[in-house]
Structure formats: C-alpha cells, structure tokens
Amino acid sequence: METFDAIRSRHSIAKVKLDALPREMIEKLLDAGNQAPNHHRVRPWRFFVLTGEARARLGDAMAASLLDREPTATPEQLDKTRALPLRAPVIIAVSVDAPTEERIVAIENVCAAAAACQNILLAAHELGLGAIWRTGVWARDAKVKEFFGLAPELDLIAFIYVGIPDGEPKINERPPAEDRVTWL
Numbered sequence: 001m002e003t004f005d006a007i008r009s010r011h012s013i014a015k016v017k018l019d020a021l022p023r024e025m026i027e028k029l030l031d032a033g034n035q036a037p038n039h040h041r042v043r044p045w046r047f048f049v050l051t052g053e054a055r056a057r058l059g060d061a062m063a064a065s066l067l068d069r070e071p072t073a074t075p076e077q078l079d080k081t082r083a084l085p086l087r088a089p090v091i092i093a094v095s096v097d098a099p100t101e102e103r104i105v106a107i108e109n110v111c112a113a114a115a116a117c118q119n120i121l122l123a124a125h126e127l128g129l130g131a132i133w134r135t136g137v138w139a140r141d142a143k144v145k146e147f148f149g150l151a152p153e154l155d156l157i158a159f160i161y162v163g164i165p166d167g168e169p170k171i172n173e174r175p176p177a178e179d180r181v182t183w184l
C-alpha cells in the first residue's frame with residue numbers, strides 16, 4: 001500500500017473477530033513499531049503482547065484495581081471490567097522507558113514510543129487487520145502497571161487492540177490541516 005493511501009485510509013477498528021492471529025503477523029507489527037524514530041537510539045518502547053488467557057489475567061488486574069478505587073463496585077461492573085481485554089485476540093501494550101542519562105529527555109521518549117504505536121497501527125492496516133489504540137484510566141493505573149512489572153511512575157501509553165476486522169470501520173472524518181498550521 002502506498003504510504004499516503006495507508007495514512008489516509010487507516011481508521012481505528014474497535015470491532016474485531018476473536019480468532020487468534022498467527023505469531024508471524026504479530027511479529028511484523030512489533031517489527032514495524034521497532035522501526036520508529038528515536039533520539040539517541042534508545043528505543044524507549046517496551047511492547048507487551050497479550051494473547052489468550054493473558055488477556056483474562058489483565059482483566060483480573062483491572063477488576064482488582066476497580067475494587068480498590070470503588071469498594072462498592074457491583075459484580076456486574078467488575079465482570080464488565082474483567083471483559084475489557086477480551087475485546088480482541090491480541091493486545092499490544094506499550095510502555096516508555098524513563099531516561100537513564102542526562103541527555104535523554106522524558107518527553108522525547110514518549111514521542112518515540114507514540115511513533116512506534118502509529119507504526120503498529122499502520123502495519124496492522126497494511127496487513128488487513130483492525131486495530132485501535134486505547135488507554136482509558138487503565139493506562140494510568142498502578143495495579144495495571146504492576147501487572148506488566150512497571151513501576152507506578154512509568155508511562156504506559158497504549159493498549160493496541162488488534163484482530164481481524166468484524167464489519168466496516170466507523171469512519172472518523174478528519175478535518176483539513178489548515179487550522180493546525182502556521183506558515184512562517
């Protein structure tokens with residue numbers, strides 16, 4: 001697919017089939033993410049691939065966290081939370097390394113990891129897959145970070161849900177760039 005076409009025709013696809021994806025396909029997505037630009041070549045992204053029952057374990061961590069925050073949460077609310085990661089056969093969670101040297105800037109690491117996320121979305125599109133970048137409160141949740149072995153101060157910037165599209169994507173019309181542009 002031509003790059004401009006890929007960028008323009010990519011849309012978030014939330015509804016996907018639950019069929020497992022071949023590992024090689026997931027590895028292509030990770031490789032695409034790993035091609036992102038990054039300052040000082042630190043590759044500050046970490047990809048966590050969740051398939052099968054790992055998604056249920058993430059759901060358990062999310063439900064446990066909800067119960068901590070809202071002790072009156074109903075069993076239905078907890079079940080609904082537990083089911084969130086089961087919406088796609090594959091989730092790629094993306095975290096960002098903290099700078100380890102003075103010359104490395106935290107926001108630049110976040111930028112690089114975000115570029116990796118967009119690469120993954122575009123690669124998924126190229127492969128005919130549906131993908132959506134999600135965060136929600138869960139990306140900032142200490143218990144969820146702990147599930148991934150991440151310290152609470154580290155940034156978890158994405159849960160990229162991926163699968164075979166189930167139906168047509170909802171097209172979010174994108175306004176032209178003009179009102180975001182200043183020519184100097």
Ligand SMILES: Cc1cc2nc3c(=O)[nH]c(=O)nc-3n(C[C@H](O)[C@H](O)[C@H](O)COP(=O)(O)O)c2cc1C
Binds near residue numbers: 157171172
């Ligand atoms: C940092 C970030 C966080 C996002 N979090 C969510 C989310 O929690 N839930 C969701 O439905 N979409 C989320 N999205 C996806 C946006 O909703 C989606 O990209 C937007 O609606 C535009 O649609 P498009 O991707 O089809 O252009 C997120 C996107 C970004 C970049």
